[in-house]
Amino acid sequence: MKNKTLSILGLAVLTALTININGQQLKMPAPSPTQTLKQNFGLGEIDIEYSRPGLKGRTAYGQVVPFDQLWRTGANSCTKITFTDNVKVEGNAVPSGTYALFTIPGKTEWTIILNKNTNQGGTGDYKQTEDLLRFKVKPMVMNDKVESFTMNVADVAPATANIELLWEKTRVTFSVTESIDSTMMKNIETALSPADKRPYFQAATYYFENGKDLNQALTWAGKAMEQNPKAFYVAHLKAKIQLKLKDYHGAIVTAETSIALAKDAKNDDYVRMNEKLIEEAKKGGK
Secondary structure, three states, X not given: OHHHHHHHHHHHHXXXXXXXXXXXXXXXXXXXXXXXXEEEEOOEEEEEEEEOOEOOOOOOEOOOEOOOOOEOOOOOOOEEEEXXXXXXXXXXXXXXXXXXXXXXXXXXXXXXXXXXXXXXXXXXXXXXXXXXXXXXXXXXXXXXXXXXXXXXXXXXXXXXXXXXXXXXXXXXXXXXXXXOHHHHHHHHHHHOOOOOOXXXXXXXXXXXXXXXXXXXXXXXHHHHHHXXXXXXXXXXXXXXXXXXXXXXXXXXXXXXXXXXXXXXXXXXXXXXXXXXXXXXXXXXXO
16 A cells, blocks of 8 residues: 555656646757858858758768759758849859759759749648759769768859858759949949049959959059058058059059058068068069
């Protein structure tokens, strides 16, 4: 009888504990956690929202993800990719907007799909008629193993980048490009219209870095120095333009000015960069 009473009491305590636990909000680690990736690109952004399944001792492709079948490119729900500006993906025009990223992994070839329906939990509601774009890429074998499915925006340049899909030892990548030159030229023209606070430094930088009229860039760099006489980085830009124009003496004089300003600002990096520029100018002047 005593044992029976104890058993009943034990059951009551266990039940109370169970109710207490169930009555609380118990947060658990997600087996495939969500990641949101934001990357400034061109004049806008690339945003990616996806979930990251892990290998957990399994084989990624051919086991967790079957070959030659539609995949939501992650876990939990379809992966979403947003381009805030019009871009080209693998050379194909893609208007700004948000798209569902589906893939069909193969042993030697993958199909990449941008689908216009982003309200999809998985592949059950997928309709090929809602595709914006399909193209094929070749997977690559990596030396290092990636445990959790990972997406990156890699090799980011002013107007080009690559979207990477990495898992286990497989890397899949596709290109994104944005045509910013015509927009930038219009923006520069508009920005330089007002007489006050003209962005001469930014305009000169764009012209220098993108192979535009160097003489115009030099004029703007000079005006930028007048606007901000203590800006060592502006003087360095002017020296670089002069060097490219083969005005070696002028480049040396301007670089020496930049060195003096950089020393006052305690910026050793620009001191070194100007010293290197002076060496190049001296070689070019021989």
